[in-house]
Amino acid sequence: MENQIAHLETELSRHIWENKYRYSINGSIKDKTIEDTWRRVASAMAKAECQNSVDWEEAFFETLSNFKFLPGGRIIAGAGTERNVTLFNCFVMGVIDDSISSIFDHVKEGALTLQWGGGIGCDFSTLRPKGSLARSTNNISSGPVSFMKIWDAMCDTMLSTGARRGAMMGTLRCDHPDIQSFIDVKKEPGILTNFNLSVLITEDFVNAVNKDEEWLLVFPEKEISGQVDKDAIQNTDSVYRKWPGFKGKVPCRVFGKLKAKKLWAEIMKANYNCAEPGVLFIDRINALNNLKYTEDIFCTNPCGEVPLPPYGACNLGSINLTQFIKRPFTKEAAIDMEGVKETARLAVRMLDNVISISNFPLEKQKIRIYRSRRIGVGITGLADALIMMNKDYGSNQGREMAENIMREISHEAYRSSIELAKTRGSFPDFKAQAYLKRPFIKQLPASIQQGIKKYGIRNSHLLSIAPTGSISLLAGNVSSGLEPIFDYEYSRNVLNPNGSVSHYRVRDFAYRLWVEKYGSANNLPDAFVRARELSPLQHLKMQAVLQRHVDNSISKTIHVPESYSYSSFKNIYKEAYDMKLKGCTTYRTVKNRSAVLSSD
Known part of the structure; x- marks a missing residue:
């Protein structure tokens, strides 16, 4: 899709930028526009480049300013600033x-x-x-x-x-x-x-x-x-x-x-x-850990998408799939897969650079992070992208498309990390014979395995699907991570810097685009499926097909309505295990339980 959101489209997007990501110091605003923010981040990332840093800065800026790739919130807020912060979430x-x-x-x-x-x-x-x-x-x-x-x-x-x-x-x-x-x-x-x-x-x-x-x-x-x-x-x-x-x-x-x-x-x-x-x-x-030969894992990051060893960390970023849909809602709708792959290549380079420019709270963390150079390239806007291609999130067709996209991202990410290893070297804990025996590596294409054997690889892990809450709002309220859309229109509570809460009325990205294109919310295509209209099994199936191509893990919440019976609910975690997932979380809507999102 041709640069649908090169600027901040919604009031909430602007609120998120101004209160979470806009750089100011001592009362002086440094980022006058969102483009200034992207330029700051691109410039900081490019400082890790030994050659052609100006060219890389321009490539990074183009990808960021077109909202094709959304780095983790700590990166957007901290890169290129004078703040003593980490860029790792x-x-x-x-x-x-x-x-x-x-x-x-x-x-x-x-x-x-x-x-x-x-x-x-x-x-x-x-x-x-x-x-x-x-x-x-x-x-x-x-x-x-x-x-x-x-x-x-x-x-x-x-x-x-x-x-x-x-x-x-x-x-x-x-x-x-x-x-x-x-x-x-x-x-x-x-x-x-x-x-x-x-x-x-x-x-x-x-x-x-x-x-x-x-x-x-x-x-x-x-x-x-x-x-x-x-x-x-x-x-x-x-x-x-x-x-x-x-x-x-x-x-x-x-x-x-x-x-x-x-x-x-x-x-x-x-x-x-x-x-x-x-x-x-x-x-x-x-x-399934790529580094089982050198580390034990007993915990994950707060949302579960990155299992990590003691003092481990991961910096994340998400490819915004809504920006690659050509001719949305038409019979000819398709995804620009070459554009997605090009963005995946750049994303790996950007996140590897983040490791090199970041500060760390503890020296132990820095040592562990440098030994593996874990990163997590993921996706956001999946549900909206499927809708724009007329594919039902809960259908076999929708899952097949999602898996194809994630497979291409996975393979391109590994190829990019191999290319980086040629000039920058492999991560220090890389041992070719042991690494090539790991299950995820063994299921990669033979050409990638041969590349790892010959040149090594820069990053031990490359894929992760995060919740992408705030950065999805920044990008115009695209559907977050791999989650289905919550609703067409709904209320969202947002924390302000003083601790108060603001309430915003928001529209889903694909829904807003449909209304702008056709002038009416009537006769929505069948692909406009909301989270509550999907069964837990359909949620799990989507997570399962994507997990096959993710070497870290996935943050996914299985939403179930309050009326869902316990007799049906009690098998969800067992089904998640049988589908070979690495973890599972559910959320059943209950009255009086606080919620960030609420439908009418």
């Missing part, structure tokens, strides 16, 4: 040792990372269960959920006002003795409000659910000296488990047991009533 923090000094050291590291503008993920599986004794001090633990409240209060204090709220992911293993408390914690309103919660689901647990077996709740023996309530330990046998903070499997004390199906039902009931916790299929995440 998301981090996973280090392994928390089970001691007061380690816990508060990690609270401090989390505070510094949030202060610099990064969201954080923390795994709390390493903290002793409530009521247990420390081997060295004999102190009684209050359990991981209690300590999570310290992180939550810290986040409130760090980011108590303004247009940006704190974002944290908290995870706990499904076999941790406090897992039931973790599952139920958000039943009480106002608790852990800065956290997204996800249970780390193992393959053993899924198998136990399928076989209707008992499930053991355990914790590493090394960290436990005794138990205040001896009856709470149902037996003293040890079992071996892979556990965060340890190499290989370690002996774990059995604290209790329950039916695996009962625990699974508790997860699903909490999710049905409270929209949390989500699930992360952690064994699958590690099995």
